[in-house]
Amino acid sequence: MKTKPLFIAFSTQKGGVGKSTFTVLGASYLHYLKGLNVAVMDCDYPQCSVYEMRKREIRQLETNLHYQSKAISMFESLGKQTYPIVCAKPEEAISKAHEFLAGESTEYDVVFFDLPGTINNDGVISTFMAMDYVFVPMAPSRMSMESTLSFIIPVHELLTEHKDLNLKAVHLFWNRVDGRIKKEWLEHYEGVIRQFGLPLLKTAIPQSVRYDKEQSIEGSDAVFLSTIFPADKSLLKGSNLDLLVDEISEIIHLKHQS
Ligand SMILES: Nc1ncnc2c1ncn2[C@@H]1O[C@H](COP(=O)(O)OP(=O)(O)OP(=O)(O)O)[C@@H](O)[C@H]1O
Numbered sequence: 123m124k125t126k127p128l129f130i131a132f133s134t135q136k137g138g139v140g141k142s143t144f145t146v147l148g149a150s151y152l153h154y155l156k157g158l159n160v161a162v163m164d165c166d167y168p169q170c171s172v173y174e175m176r177k178r179e180i181r182q183l184e185t186n187l188h189y190q191s192k193a194i195s196m197f198e199s200l201g202k203q204t205y206p207i208v209c210a211k212p213e214e215a216i217s218k219a220h221e222f223l224a225g226e227s228t229e230y231d232v233v234f235f236d237l238p239g240t241i242n243n244d245g246v247i248s249t250f251m252a253m254d255y256v257f258v259p260m261a262p263s264r265m266s267m268e269s270t271l272s273f274i275i276p277v278h279e280l281l282t283e284h285k286d287l288n289l290k291a292v293h294l295f296w297n298r299v300d301g302r303i304k305k306e307w308l309e310h311y312e313g314v315i316r317q318f319g320l321p322l323l324k325t326a327i328p329q330s331v332r333y334d335k336e337q338s339i340e341g342s343d344a345v346f347l348s349t350i351f352p353a354d355k356s357l358l359k360g361s362n363l364d365l366l367v368d369e370i371s372e373i374i375h376l377k378h379q380s
């Protein structure tokens with residue numbers, strides 16, 4: 123009997139705050155660096171941006187010998203290939219995931235669900251509530267904060283009142299923090315977050331060009347955001363991605379290779 127993998131989402135109804143970016147970075151980090159088996163359900167249908175990114179990367183690999191040989195030697199040493207990415211409508215994602223997992227001989231540890239930004243429909247809400255844990259990226263701007271809190275506070279209240287739900291917790295974290303953000307401003311909002319009893323991760327992610335674009339695997343530059351490679355060690359420094367994954371792994375009780 124296979125053990126059920128954890129269902130995890132980086133999700134919020136706020137658009138463009140890093141849901142897909144952290145889905146890819148988190149999945150690649152755990153699958154290629156931490157010895158876990160990961161699958162991704164790309165539910166931002168029909169764009170399926172993660173699925174499309176994998177397709178682009180495979181096309182680039184076909185003509186780039188540097189990355190081709192890098193990929194081959196990595197797969198050999200890992201004894202496995204890339205993680206699967208399944209494109210699904212949000213309302214069908216859970217049944218599609220179960221169907222997919224039942225047909226696989228691999229035992230998966232984590233399934234990431236990349237949900238769309240429009241959560242206000244029943245299909246997306248039921249998929250959101252079927253997660254084990256949700257992590258909410260939040261940009262330090264008034265608009266982003268207000269929109270995030272108006273959505274997360276009721277979810278958190280629901281979880282506090284109903285302990286029997288599948289979703290165990292939602293954790294917020296800062297993304298795109300840059301030097302210009304005033305410390306007092308962050309402290310004010312952290313006070314609001316505490317007042318509502320919302321869990322906030324210790325790790326904050328800086329605003330950084332590394333996160334800002336998909337590195338095309340055309341040249342031979344170090345890659346950060348990729349569905350085929352983990353974030354390159356030289357680019358991890360200062361990104362806080364490693365700290366984020368470690369903190370999340372502890373919360374969800376993931377046992378992985380250090
Ligand atoms: N820490 C960061 N520093 C710089 N750019 C970032 C950072 N995090 C995310 N971005 C950039 O912000 C943009 C939006 O990110 P992403 O597509 O992951 O958001 P999303 O929440 O999935 O959006 P959508 O709601 O459209 O699905 C991307 O170009 C991404 O590279």
Ligand SMILES: [Mg+2]
Binds near residue numbers: 141142143166171
């Ligand atoms: Mg997205």
